[in-house]
Amino acid sequence: MRQLHIIACVKVVPKPEEVKVNPENWTIERDGVRSEINPPDMNVLEMALALKEQHGGKVTVVAMGPPMFDSYLRLALAMGADEAYLLSDRSFAGADTLATSYALAQGIRKIGEFDLILCGEESSDGATAQVPPGIAEWLNTSQITYAEDLKIVPDSGMVKAQRELAGGYEVIQVPLPCTASVKVGANEPRFMDIERKTWANAEGPVTTWNAQDIEVDPEMIGIPGSPTIVDGVAQAEATERKREFLKGTPEEQVKALIERLRPYL
Protein backbone atom coordinates (compact mmCIF):
# COMPACT_ATOMS: atom_id res chain seq x y z
CA MET A 1 0.00 0.00 0.00
CA ARG A 2 1.13 3.52 -0.72
CA GLN A 3 2.30 5.29 2.42
CA LEU A 4 0.13 7.85 4.16
CA HIS A 5 0.52 11.34 2.71
CA ILE A 6 -0.70 14.31 4.74
CA ILE A 7 -0.79 17.84 3.34
CA ALA A 8 -0.66 20.59 5.95
CA CYS A 9 -1.84 24.00 4.73
CA VAL A 10 -0.34 26.90 6.63
CA LYS A 11 -0.40 30.65 6.40
CA VAL A 12 1.94 33.31 7.71
CA VAL A 13 0.25 36.28 9.35
CA PRO A 14 1.43 39.49 10.97
CA LYS A 15 1.38 39.26 14.77
CA PRO A 16 -2.02 40.75 15.57
CA GLU A 17 -0.77 42.63 18.61
CA GLU A 18 1.79 44.46 16.50
CA VAL A 19 -0.48 45.47 13.67
CA LYS A 20 -1.36 49.13 13.67
CA VAL A 21 -3.95 51.06 11.78
CA ASN A 22 -3.02 54.14 9.82
CA PRO A 23 -5.49 56.74 11.14
CA GLU A 24 -5.28 58.75 7.90
CA ASN A 25 -6.70 56.18 5.53
CA TRP A 26 -7.68 53.22 7.75
CA THR A 27 -5.30 50.85 6.08
CA ILE A 28 -3.32 48.30 8.01
CA GLU A 29 0.34 49.12 8.48
CA ARG A 30 2.51 46.05 8.30
CA ASP A 31 5.86 47.81 8.12
CA GLY A 32 8.14 46.63 10.89
CA VAL A 33 5.51 44.18 12.08
CA ARG A 34 6.81 40.72 12.83
CA SER A 35 5.06 37.73 11.33
CA GLU A 36 4.39 34.26 12.63
CA ILE A 37 2.83 31.02 11.45
CA ASN A 38 -0.92 31.55 11.92
CA PRO A 39 -1.36 30.18 15.47
CA PRO A 40 -4.25 27.80 14.55
CA ASP A 41 -1.95 26.34 11.86
CA MET A 42 0.45 25.23 14.58
CA ASN A 43 -2.32 22.87 15.68
CA VAL A 44 -2.45 21.66 12.07
CA LEU A 45 1.28 20.89 12.00
CA GLU A 46 1.10 19.11 15.34
CA MET A 47 -1.82 16.94 14.23
CA ALA A 48 -0.09 16.07 10.94
CA LEU A 49 3.18 15.17 12.64
CA ALA A 50 1.47 13.10 15.35
CA LEU A 51 -0.45 11.13 12.69
CA LYS A 52 2.79 10.53 10.82
CA GLU A 53 4.44 9.23 13.99
CA GLN A 54 1.58 6.84 14.49
CA HIS A 55 1.05 5.60 10.94
CA GLY A 56 4.28 6.41 9.12
CA GLY A 57 4.21 8.25 5.83
CA LYS A 58 4.98 11.80 4.86
CA VAL A 59 3.92 15.34 5.80
CA THR A 60 4.03 17.98 3.08
CA VAL A 61 3.48 21.62 3.97
CA VAL A 62 1.88 23.99 1.50
CA ALA A 63 1.37 27.74 1.72
CA MET A 64 0.34 30.51 -0.61
CA GLY A 65 2.02 33.88 -0.18
CA PRO A 66 5.01 36.10 -0.84
CA PRO A 67 8.63 34.80 -0.97
CA MET A 68 9.18 35.83 2.68
CA PHE A 69 7.03 32.82 3.69
CA ASP A 70 10.00 30.61 2.78
CA SER A 71 11.71 30.99 6.16
CA TYR A 72 8.47 30.10 7.99
CA LEU A 73 8.07 26.96 5.91
CA ARG A 74 11.55 26.00 7.10
CA LEU A 75 10.27 26.31 10.68
CA ALA A 76 7.61 23.74 9.78
CA LEU A 77 10.33 21.48 8.38
CA ALA A 78 12.29 21.95 11.61
CA MET A 79 9.23 20.78 13.54
CA GLY A 80 9.27 17.56 11.55
CA ALA A 81 7.58 18.07 8.19
CA ASP A 82 9.25 16.35 5.23
CA GLU A 83 8.95 18.91 2.47
CA ALA A 84 7.27 22.19 1.69
CA TYR A 85 5.79 24.00 -1.28
CA LEU A 86 5.31 27.74 -1.52
CA LEU A 87 2.79 28.96 -4.08
CA SER A 88 4.05 32.41 -4.82
CA ASP A 89 3.05 34.69 -7.64
CA ARG A 90 2.00 38.32 -7.74
CA SER A 91 -1.10 37.27 -9.64
CA PHE A 92 -2.38 35.35 -6.56
CA ALA A 93 -2.69 38.59 -4.57
CA GLY A 94 -6.08 39.95 -3.60
CA ALA A 95 -7.78 36.55 -3.75
CA ASP A 96 -11.02 35.93 -1.85
CA THR A 97 -12.03 32.51 -0.56
CA LEU A 98 -13.08 31.20 -4.00
CA ALA A 99 -9.81 32.17 -5.69
CA THR A 100 -7.69 31.18 -2.67
CA SER A 101 -9.22 27.74 -2.33
CA TYR A 102 -8.86 27.22 -6.10
CA ALA A 103 -5.15 28.12 -6.15
CA LEU A 104 -4.40 25.97 -3.09
CA ALA A 105 -6.34 23.08 -4.61
CA GLN A 106 -4.33 23.38 -7.85
CA GLY A 107 -1.07 23.42 -5.89
CA ILE A 108 -2.12 20.29 -3.97
CA ARG A 109 -3.14 18.56 -7.22
CA LYS A 110 0.33 19.29 -8.56
CA ILE A 111 2.00 17.83 -5.44
CA GLY A 112 0.30 14.55 -6.25
CA GLU A 113 -1.64 11.84 -4.47
CA PHE A 114 -2.65 12.56 -0.90
CA ASP A 115 -4.86 11.10 1.83
CA LEU A 116 -5.53 13.94 4.18
CA ILE A 117 -5.41 17.72 3.86
CA LEU A 118 -5.31 19.57 7.17
CA CYS A 119 -6.05 23.30 7.45
CA GLY A 120 -6.34 25.73 10.33
CA GLU A 121 -9.77 26.54 11.64
CA GLU A 122 -9.28 30.16 10.69
CA SER A 123 -6.56 32.69 10.14
CA SER A 124 -5.97 35.32 12.76
CA ASP A 125 -5.97 38.05 10.12
CA GLY A 126 -9.14 37.09 8.35
CA ALA A 127 -10.92 34.42 10.38
CA THR A 128 -12.97 33.25 7.44
CA ALA A 129 -12.81 29.48 7.98
CA GLN A 130 -14.32 28.98 4.54
CA VAL A 131 -11.21 27.96 2.66
CA PRO A 132 -11.06 24.32 3.87
CA PRO A 133 -14.56 23.36 2.61
CA GLY A 134 -13.66 25.18 -0.61
CA ILE A 135 -10.52 23.08 -1.10
CA ALA A 136 -12.58 19.97 -0.36
CA GLU A 137 -15.06 20.93 -3.09
CA TRP A 138 -12.40 21.72 -5.72
CA LEU A 139 -10.66 18.41 -5.03
CA ASN A 140 -13.86 16.45 -4.46
CA THR A 141 -12.79 15.09 -1.07
CA SER A 142 -14.88 14.49 2.03
CA GLN A 143 -14.58 17.15 4.71
CA ILE A 144 -14.53 17.50 8.49
CA THR A 145 -14.57 21.05 9.84
CA TYR A 146 -13.72 22.04 13.43
CA ALA A 147 -12.10 18.66 13.97
CA GLU A 148 -10.30 17.52 17.06
CA ASP A 149 -9.20 14.10 18.17
CA LEU A 150 -8.84 13.08 14.52
CA LYS A 151 -7.86 9.46 13.90
CA ILE A 152 -7.16 7.38 10.86
CA VAL A 153 -9.17 4.20 11.19
CA PRO A 154 -6.70 1.41 10.33
CA ASP A 155 -7.31 -0.66 7.19
CA SER A 156 -10.63 1.02 6.46
CA GLY A 157 -9.67 3.97 4.30
CA MET A 158 -11.62 6.11 6.75
CA VAL A 159 -10.89 8.98 9.06
CA LYS A 160 -12.80 9.69 12.24
CA ALA A 161 -12.98 12.87 14.30
CA GLN A 162 -14.95 14.73 16.88
CA ARG A 163 -16.22 18.05 15.54
CA GLU A 164 -17.80 21.06 17.13
CA LEU A 165 -21.51 21.84 16.69
CA ALA A 166 -23.58 24.82 17.88
CA GLY A 167 -24.07 23.88 21.54
CA GLY A 168 -22.55 20.42 21.27
CA TYR A 169 -20.38 18.06 19.28
CA GLU A 170 -20.55 15.02 17.06
CA VAL A 171 -18.24 12.21 16.06
CA ILE A 172 -18.20 11.46 12.35
CA GLN A 173 -16.37 9.06 10.10
CA VAL A 174 -15.69 9.85 6.44
CA PRO A 175 -13.69 8.22 3.65
CA LEU A 176 -10.19 9.33 2.66
CA PRO A 177 -9.14 11.45 0.90
CA CYS A 178 -10.48 14.05 3.31
CA THR A 179 -9.97 17.75 3.93
CA ALA A 180 -10.22 18.70 7.59
CA SER A 181 -10.00 21.97 9.47
CA VAL A 182 -8.44 21.52 12.86
CA LYS A 183 -10.10 23.12 15.84
CA VAL A 184 -8.02 25.80 17.55
CA GLY A 185 -6.35 24.39 20.65
CA ALA A 186 -6.97 20.78 19.58
CA ASN A 187 -3.46 19.87 20.72
CA GLU A 188 -0.23 21.23 22.15
CA PRO A 189 2.10 22.09 19.24
CA ARG A 190 5.61 20.76 19.62
CA PHE A 191 8.75 22.86 19.52
CA MET A 192 11.04 22.65 16.56
CA ASP A 193 14.04 20.39 16.69
CA ILE A 194 17.21 22.51 16.79
CA GLU A 195 19.26 20.03 14.76
CA ARG A 196 16.52 19.83 12.16
CA LYS A 197 16.45 23.63 12.11
CA THR A 198 20.05 23.75 10.90
CA TRP A 199 19.23 21.20 8.21
CA ALA A 200 15.98 22.94 7.24
CA ASN A 201 17.68 26.31 6.84
CA ALA A 202 20.59 24.94 4.84
CA GLU A 203 19.03 22.31 2.64
CA GLY A 204 15.41 21.83 3.62
CA PRO A 205 13.33 20.93 0.57
CA VAL A 206 11.24 24.06 -0.02
CA THR A 207 9.97 24.36 -3.59
CA THR A 208 8.48 27.60 -4.87
CA TRP A 209 5.87 27.37 -7.60
CA ASN A 210 4.34 30.23 -9.56
CA ALA A 211 0.95 30.40 -11.25
CA GLN A 212 2.19 28.64 -14.40
CA ASP A 213 3.81 25.84 -12.42
CA ILE A 214 0.49 24.86 -10.85
CA GLU A 215 -1.42 25.26 -14.12
CA VAL A 216 -4.10 27.62 -12.91
CA ASP A 217 -6.53 29.43 -15.16
CA PRO A 218 -5.30 33.04 -14.88
CA GLU A 219 -8.92 34.24 -14.87
CA MET A 220 -9.65 32.22 -11.74
CA ILE A 221 -6.92 33.50 -9.40
CA GLY A 222 -6.18 36.72 -7.57
CA ILE A 223 -8.44 39.71 -8.08
CA PRO A 224 -9.89 38.60 -11.45
CA GLY A 225 -10.89 35.25 -9.94
CA SER A 226 -12.53 36.76 -6.88
CA PRO A 227 -16.27 37.42 -7.14
CA THR A 228 -16.25 39.55 -4.00
CA ILE A 229 -14.76 43.02 -3.82
CA VAL A 230 -14.00 45.35 -0.94
CA ASP A 231 -16.39 48.26 -1.29
CA GLY A 232 -14.86 50.35 1.46
CA VAL A 233 -13.37 50.35 4.90
CA ALA A 234 -14.21 52.29 8.01
CA GLN A 235 -13.21 52.51 11.60
CA ALA A 236 -15.30 50.43 13.96
CA GLU A 237 -17.49 52.86 15.81
CA ALA A 238 -17.30 52.19 19.48
CA THR A 239 -20.29 52.99 21.68
CA GLU A 240 -19.45 56.02 23.79
CA ARG A 241 -18.88 54.69 27.29
CA LYS A 242 -18.96 56.52 30.62
CA ARG A 243 -15.43 55.41 31.57
CA GLU A 244 -15.98 56.29 35.21
CA PHE A 245 -13.17 55.12 37.45
CA LEU A 246 -14.49 54.20 40.89
CA LYS A 247 -12.34 55.15 43.85
CA GLY A 248 -11.43 53.87 47.30
CA THR A 249 -11.04 50.43 48.83
CA PRO A 250 -12.57 47.44 47.05
CA GLU A 251 -15.54 47.70 49.46
CA GLU A 252 -16.03 51.39 48.66
CA GLN A 253 -15.73 50.75 44.96
CA VAL A 254 -18.24 47.93 45.16
CA LYS A 255 -20.66 50.18 47.07
CA ALA A 256 -20.39 52.85 44.39
CA LEU A 257 -20.81 50.22 41.69
CA ILE A 258 -23.95 48.72 43.25
CA GLU A 259 -25.52 52.20 43.32
CA ARG A 260 -24.90 52.54 39.58
CA LEU A 261 -26.03 49.03 38.72
CA ARG A 262 -29.40 49.18 40.54
CA PRO A 263 -31.43 48.98 37.31
CA TYR A 264 -29.67 45.74 36.39
CA LEU A 265 -29.86 43.92 39.73
Add this chain to the structure above:
Amino acid sequence: MTKSLYGAKEAKAIWVYLEQDEGRLESVSLELIGKAHELAEAQGIPVVGALLGDQVSSLAQEAIAAGADEVRVAEHPLLRQYTTDGYSKVFTELILKGKPDILLLGATPNGRDLAGRIAVRLRTGLTADCTDLKLEDKTGLLIGEVTGFGGGILAYIKCPDNRPQMATVRPGVFAVPEPETSRKGKVVSVPVELAEEDIKVQVLEHAVGGGVDITRAQVLVAAGRGCGGDFSLVNELAGLLEGEVGVSRVPVDEGWASRDRMIGQTGYVTRPKLAIVCGISGAFQFTVGVEKAEAIVAVNIDPDAPIFEQADYCIVDDMFNVLPPLIEAVKKARGGNGGR
Protein backbone atom coordinates in the same frame (compact mmCIF):
# COMPACT_ATOMS: atom_id res chain seq x y z
CA MET B 1 -13.64 35.92 -14.04
CA THR B 2 -15.12 32.77 -12.60
CA LYS B 3 -18.76 32.62 -13.71
CA SER B 4 -21.43 31.48 -11.29
CA LEU B 5 -23.93 28.83 -12.36
CA TYR B 6 -26.62 31.45 -12.87
CA GLY B 7 -26.49 35.20 -13.29
CA ALA B 8 -27.90 38.32 -11.70
CA LYS B 9 -30.64 38.68 -14.33
CA GLU B 10 -32.35 35.44 -13.31
CA ALA B 11 -31.83 35.92 -9.58
CA LYS B 12 -34.63 36.85 -7.23
CA ALA B 13 -35.52 36.96 -3.52
CA ILE B 14 -33.53 36.81 -0.32
CA TRP B 15 -33.10 33.29 0.97
CA VAL B 16 -32.25 32.32 4.51
CA TYR B 17 -30.97 28.86 5.40
CA LEU B 18 -33.10 27.63 8.30
CA GLU B 19 -30.63 25.59 10.30
CA GLN B 20 -32.16 23.01 12.59
CA ASP B 21 -30.77 20.28 14.75
CA GLU B 22 -33.00 17.62 16.28
CA GLY B 23 -36.05 19.61 15.26
CA ARG B 24 -34.97 22.86 16.89
CA LEU B 25 -34.26 25.95 14.82
CA GLU B 26 -31.00 27.77 15.54
CA SER B 27 -31.88 31.21 16.84
CA VAL B 28 -29.48 32.79 14.32
CA SER B 29 -31.79 31.57 11.54
CA LEU B 30 -34.68 33.57 13.01
CA GLU B 31 -32.37 36.55 13.52
CA LEU B 32 -31.54 36.39 9.81
CA ILE B 33 -35.18 36.02 8.76
CA GLY B 34 -35.93 39.16 10.78
CA LYS B 35 -33.10 41.12 9.15
CA ALA B 36 -33.92 39.78 5.67
CA HIS B 37 -37.54 40.85 6.15
CA GLU B 38 -36.41 44.36 7.05
CA LEU B 39 -34.08 44.56 4.01
CA ALA B 40 -36.55 43.00 1.60
CA GLU B 41 -39.50 45.14 2.62
CA ALA B 42 -37.71 48.30 1.47
CA GLN B 43 -37.07 46.70 -1.93
CA GLY B 44 -40.38 44.89 -2.32
CA ILE B 45 -38.76 41.47 -2.66
CA PRO B 46 -39.78 38.24 -0.92
CA VAL B 47 -37.96 36.44 1.88
CA VAL B 48 -37.73 32.69 1.44
CA GLY B 49 -36.63 30.27 4.13
CA ALA B 50 -34.94 27.01 3.10
CA LEU B 51 -35.55 24.21 5.56
CA LEU B 52 -33.80 20.84 5.22
CA GLY B 53 -34.30 17.84 7.48
CA ASP B 54 -36.56 14.93 8.28
CA GLN B 55 -40.08 15.71 9.46
CA VAL B 56 -39.27 19.33 10.14
CA SER B 57 -42.09 21.12 8.28
CA SER B 58 -43.68 22.20 11.58
CA LEU B 59 -40.75 24.61 11.97
CA ALA B 60 -41.80 26.54 8.86
CA GLN B 61 -44.42 28.51 10.78
CA GLU B 62 -41.72 29.80 13.18
CA ALA B 63 -39.87 31.28 10.22
CA ILE B 64 -43.07 32.79 8.80
CA ALA B 65 -43.91 34.36 12.16
CA ALA B 66 -40.42 35.88 12.15
CA GLY B 67 -40.90 37.43 8.70
CA ALA B 68 -40.52 34.79 5.97
CA ASP B 69 -42.97 35.03 3.05
CA GLU B 70 -42.34 31.50 1.92
CA VAL B 71 -40.59 28.41 3.25
CA ARG B 72 -39.28 25.69 0.98
CA VAL B 73 -39.12 22.43 2.87
CA ALA B 74 -36.90 19.59 1.70
CA GLU B 75 -37.60 16.52 3.79
CA HIS B 76 -35.98 13.12 3.54
CA PRO B 77 -35.09 10.43 6.11
CA LEU B 78 -31.44 10.71 5.00
CA LEU B 79 -31.50 14.40 5.99
CA ARG B 80 -32.32 13.55 9.61
CA GLN B 81 -28.81 14.58 10.62
CA TYR B 82 -26.58 17.17 9.01
CA THR B 83 -23.98 15.72 6.69
CA THR B 84 -21.88 17.86 4.37
CA ASP B 85 -22.51 15.64 1.37
CA GLY B 86 -26.26 15.12 1.86
CA TYR B 87 -27.08 18.71 2.73
CA SER B 88 -24.81 20.28 0.10
CA LYS B 89 -26.35 18.11 -2.62
CA VAL B 90 -29.96 18.83 -1.72
CA PHE B 91 -29.40 22.50 -0.94
CA THR B 92 -27.50 23.12 -4.19
CA GLU B 93 -30.42 21.64 -6.12
CA LEU B 94 -32.87 23.85 -4.22
CA ILE B 95 -30.77 26.90 -4.98
CA LEU B 96 -30.39 26.11 -8.68
CA LYS B 97 -34.16 25.68 -8.91
CA GLY B 98 -35.07 28.83 -6.96
CA LYS B 99 -32.12 31.03 -8.03
CA PRO B 100 -31.92 33.32 -5.00
CA ASP B 101 -30.32 36.71 -5.42
CA ILE B 102 -29.04 36.70 -1.83
CA LEU B 103 -28.42 33.69 0.41
CA LEU B 104 -27.82 34.12 4.14
CA LEU B 105 -26.63 31.47 6.60
CA GLY B 106 -25.76 31.61 10.29
CA ALA B 107 -22.02 31.46 10.98
CA THR B 108 -22.41 28.34 13.12
CA PRO B 109 -20.08 25.34 12.68
CA ASN B 110 -22.54 23.61 10.34
CA GLY B 111 -23.59 26.87 8.63
CA ARG B 112 -19.96 27.57 7.75
CA ASP B 113 -19.32 23.94 6.79
CA LEU B 114 -22.19 24.09 4.30
CA ALA B 115 -21.63 27.67 3.07
CA GLY B 116 -17.95 27.13 2.26
CA ARG B 117 -18.74 23.99 0.30
CA ILE B 118 -21.66 25.22 -1.77
CA ALA B 119 -20.14 28.64 -2.51
CA VAL B 120 -17.43 26.86 -4.50
CA ARG B 121 -19.93 24.47 -6.09
CA LEU B 122 -21.99 27.45 -7.26
CA ARG B 123 -18.80 29.36 -8.17
CA THR B 124 -19.93 32.40 -6.25
CA GLY B 125 -18.69 34.84 -3.63
CA LEU B 126 -19.10 34.30 0.08
CA THR B 127 -18.69 37.02 2.66
CA ALA B 128 -17.98 35.20 5.87
CA ASP B 129 -18.79 36.13 9.44
CA CYS B 130 -20.65 39.35 8.78
CA THR B 131 -21.33 41.72 11.65
CA ASP B 132 -23.94 43.72 9.71
CA LEU B 133 -25.82 43.59 6.41
CA LYS B 134 -27.32 46.26 4.21
CA LEU B 135 -28.44 46.73 0.64
CA GLU B 136 -26.73 49.27 -1.58
CA ASP B 137 -29.08 52.13 -2.41
CA LYS B 138 -28.97 52.18 -6.19
CA THR B 139 -28.16 48.60 -7.06
CA GLY B 140 -29.77 46.63 -4.24
CA LEU B 141 -26.51 44.68 -3.92
CA LEU B 142 -25.84 43.04 -0.59
CA ILE B 143 -23.10 44.72 1.41
CA GLY B 144 -21.66 42.59 4.19
CA GLU B 145 -19.76 44.24 7.00
CA VAL B 146 -16.83 42.22 8.28
CA THR B 147 -14.30 43.07 10.96
CA GLY B 148 -10.64 43.21 10.06
CA PHE B 149 -8.00 42.22 12.56
CA GLY B 150 -6.08 44.62 14.71
CA GLY B 151 -7.48 48.01 15.46
CA GLY B 152 -11.14 47.74 14.75
CA ILE B 153 -11.33 48.14 11.00
CA LEU B 154 -14.57 47.33 9.26
CA ALA B 155 -14.57 46.27 5.65
CA TYR B 156 -17.62 46.33 3.40
CA ILE B 157 -17.73 43.47 0.94
CA LYS B 158 -20.00 42.99 -2.05
CA CYS B 159 -20.38 40.47 -4.85
CA PRO B 160 -21.47 42.42 -7.96
CA ASP B 161 -21.78 39.73 -10.64
CA ASN B 162 -21.95 36.20 -9.25
CA ARG B 163 -25.11 34.73 -7.76
CA PRO B 164 -26.26 34.04 -5.17
CA GLN B 165 -24.59 36.73 -3.11
CA MET B 166 -23.73 34.57 -0.12
CA ALA B 167 -23.01 35.66 3.42
CA THR B 168 -22.67 33.98 6.78
CA VAL B 169 -23.61 36.10 9.78
CA ARG B 170 -22.47 35.70 13.36
CA PRO B 171 -25.09 34.59 15.85
CA GLY B 172 -26.28 37.44 18.06
CA VAL B 173 -25.58 40.27 15.62
CA PHE B 174 -29.30 40.80 15.00
CA ALA B 175 -32.09 40.37 17.51
CA VAL B 176 -34.63 37.54 17.19
CA PRO B 177 -37.84 39.26 16.03
CA GLU B 178 -40.96 39.13 18.18
CA PRO B 179 -43.01 36.34 16.59
CA GLU B 180 -46.08 37.57 14.74
CA THR B 181 -48.13 34.38 15.08
CA SER B 182 -50.94 35.50 12.80
CA ARG B 183 -48.52 36.13 9.92
CA LYS B 184 -49.34 34.07 6.82
CA GLY B 185 -46.87 32.56 4.39
CA LYS B 186 -46.53 29.85 1.82
CA VAL B 187 -45.05 26.48 2.76
CA VAL B 188 -43.79 24.57 -0.28
CA SER B 189 -42.70 20.98 0.02
CA VAL B 190 -39.88 20.22 -2.41
CA PRO B 191 -39.26 16.69 -3.70
CA VAL B 192 -35.87 15.32 -2.63
CA GLU B 193 -33.83 12.81 -4.56
CA LEU B 194 -31.28 11.30 -2.27
CA ALA B 195 -29.84 7.79 -2.06
CA GLU B 196 -27.79 6.05 0.62
CA GLU B 197 -24.73 6.12 -1.63
CA ASP B 198 -24.89 9.93 -1.87
CA ILE B 199 -23.93 10.11 1.79
CA LYS B 200 -20.43 8.99 2.70
CA VAL B 201 -20.48 10.64 6.12
CA GLN B 202 -21.32 8.37 9.04
CA VAL B 203 -22.47 10.16 12.17
CA LEU B 204 -21.31 7.94 15.03
CA GLU B 205 -22.21 10.18 17.93
CA HIS B 206 -24.24 13.36 18.20
CA ALA B 207 -24.76 15.48 21.30
CA VAL B 208 -26.38 18.91 21.33
CA GLY B 209 -28.41 20.93 23.74
CA GLY B 210 -26.06 20.46 26.69
CA GLY B 211 -24.17 23.61 25.85
CA VAL B 212 -24.86 27.18 26.82
CA ASP B 213 -26.03 30.02 24.61
CA ILE B 214 -24.27 33.14 25.80
CA THR B 215 -25.84 35.19 22.99
CA ARG B 216 -29.17 35.08 24.83
CA ALA B 217 -27.84 36.00 28.30
CA GLN B 218 -29.16 39.19 29.90
CA VAL B 219 -26.18 39.32 32.25
CA LEU B 220 -22.69 38.12 31.41
CA VAL B 221 -19.82 37.78 33.83
CA ALA B 222 -16.72 37.41 31.69
CA ALA B 223 -13.28 36.31 32.78
CA GLY B 224 -9.96 36.00 31.02
CA ARG B 225 -6.32 35.42 31.70
CA GLY B 226 -6.58 37.27 35.04
CA CYS B 227 -8.69 34.53 36.62
CA GLY B 228 -5.84 32.04 36.27
CA GLY B 229 -8.33 29.24 35.67
CA ASP B 230 -10.25 29.82 38.92
CA PHE B 231 -13.87 30.45 37.98
CA SER B 232 -15.43 29.86 41.43
CA LEU B 233 -16.22 33.55 42.16
CA VAL B 234 -17.15 34.27 38.57
CA ASN B 235 -19.59 31.36 38.55
CA GLU B 236 -21.06 32.45 41.86
CA LEU B 237 -21.63 36.03 40.69
CA ALA B 238 -23.14 34.91 37.38
CA GLY B 239 -25.46 32.57 39.29
CA LEU B 240 -26.59 35.34 41.64
CA LEU B 241 -27.36 37.61 38.70
CA GLU B 242 -29.08 34.80 36.80
CA GLY B 243 -26.57 35.29 34.03
CA GLU B 244 -23.98 33.26 32.17
CA VAL B 245 -20.22 33.06 32.33
CA GLY B 246 -18.36 34.21 29.24
CA VAL B 247 -14.65 34.09 28.51
CA SER B 248 -12.00 35.64 26.30
CA ARG B 249 -9.77 33.53 24.12
CA VAL B 250 -7.14 32.67 26.75
CA PRO B 251 -9.36 30.42 28.94
CA VAL B 252 -10.43 28.50 25.83
CA ASP B 253 -6.85 28.02 24.62
CA GLU B 254 -5.80 27.02 28.15
CA GLY B 255 -8.63 24.51 28.36
CA TRP B 256 -10.23 26.28 31.35
CA ALA B 257 -13.52 26.90 29.52
CA SER B 258 -15.40 25.49 26.58
CA ARG B 259 -15.56 27.33 23.31
CA ASP B 260 -19.31 27.90 23.48
CA ARG B 261 -18.57 30.49 26.18
CA MET B 262 -16.09 32.46 24.09
CA ILE B 263 -16.91 36.11 23.43
CA GLY B 264 -15.36 38.00 20.52
CA GLN B 265 -14.26 37.94 16.94
CA THR B 266 -13.73 34.20 16.82
CA GLY B 267 -16.37 33.49 19.46
CA TYR B 268 -19.85 34.91 19.91
CA VAL B 269 -21.21 38.42 19.59
CA THR B 270 -23.29 38.99 22.72
CA ARG B 271 -25.82 41.66 23.58
CA PRO B 272 -26.46 41.48 27.33
CA LYS B 273 -27.95 44.27 29.39
CA LEU B 274 -25.00 44.07 31.77
CA ALA B 275 -21.49 42.71 31.21
CA ILE B 276 -19.02 42.44 34.09
CA VAL B 277 -15.61 41.90 32.55
CA CYS B 278 -12.92 40.62 34.93
CA GLY B 279 -9.25 40.13 34.21
CA ILE B 280 -9.56 40.67 30.46
CA SER B 281 -7.24 43.27 28.94
CA GLY B 282 -9.75 44.09 26.22
CA ALA B 283 -8.14 43.61 22.83
CA PHE B 284 -10.37 44.48 19.91
CA GLN B 285 -10.85 40.78 19.15
CA PHE B 286 -12.64 40.47 22.49
CA THR B 287 -14.49 43.79 22.74
CA VAL B 288 -16.20 43.30 19.37
CA GLY B 289 -18.18 40.55 21.07
CA VAL B 290 -19.33 42.57 24.06
CA GLU B 291 -19.65 46.13 22.75
CA LYS B 292 -23.40 45.76 22.20
CA ALA B 293 -23.91 45.44 25.97
CA GLU B 294 -26.05 48.16 27.53
CA ALA B 295 -23.63 48.62 30.46
CA ILE B 296 -20.10 47.35 30.88
CA VAL B 297 -18.17 47.02 34.14
CA ALA B 298 -14.45 46.35 33.88
CA VAL B 299 -12.25 45.00 36.65
CA ASN B 300 -8.56 44.81 35.82
CA ILE B 301 -5.35 45.13 37.79
CA ASP B 302 -3.68 47.10 35.00
CA PRO B 303 -4.82 50.75 34.94
CA ASP B 304 -3.75 51.01 31.29
CA ALA B 305 -5.75 47.98 30.11
CA PRO B 306 -7.67 48.92 26.94
CA ILE B 307 -10.83 47.39 28.40
CA PHE B 308 -11.29 50.57 30.48
CA GLU B 309 -11.75 52.56 27.25
CA GLN B 310 -14.78 50.37 26.52
CA ALA B 311 -16.31 50.32 30.00
CA ASP B 312 -18.86 52.42 31.82
CA TYR B 313 -17.63 51.59 35.31
CA CYS B 314 -13.98 50.89 35.90
CA ILE B 315 -12.32 49.27 38.91
CA VAL B 316 -8.54 49.06 38.92
CA ASP B 317 -7.74 46.11 41.15
CA ASP B 318 -7.24 42.39 41.19
CA MET B 319 -10.57 40.68 40.43
CA PHE B 320 -10.03 38.43 43.44
CA ASN B 321 -10.08 41.50 45.71
CA VAL B 322 -13.21 42.91 44.10
CA LEU B 323 -15.44 39.89 43.51
CA PRO B 324 -15.91 38.76 47.16
CA PRO B 325 -17.33 42.12 48.34
CA LEU B 326 -19.25 42.45 45.09
CA ILE B 327 -20.89 39.06 45.60
CA GLU B 328 -21.85 40.02 49.17
CA ALA B 329 -23.21 43.37 48.01
CA VAL B 330 -25.26 41.77 45.22
CA LYS B 331 -26.74 39.26 47.71
CA LYS B 332 -27.75 42.17 49.94
CA ALA B 333 -29.08 44.30 47.10
CA ARG B 334 -31.26 41.46 45.90
CA GLY B 335 -32.95 41.42 49.27
CA GLY B 336 -31.50 38.23 50.60
CA ASN B 337 -33.25 35.94 48.13
CA GLY B 338 -30.04 36.09 46.08
CA GLY B 339 -31.29 34.89 42.73
CA ARG B 340 -31.10 31.14 42.43
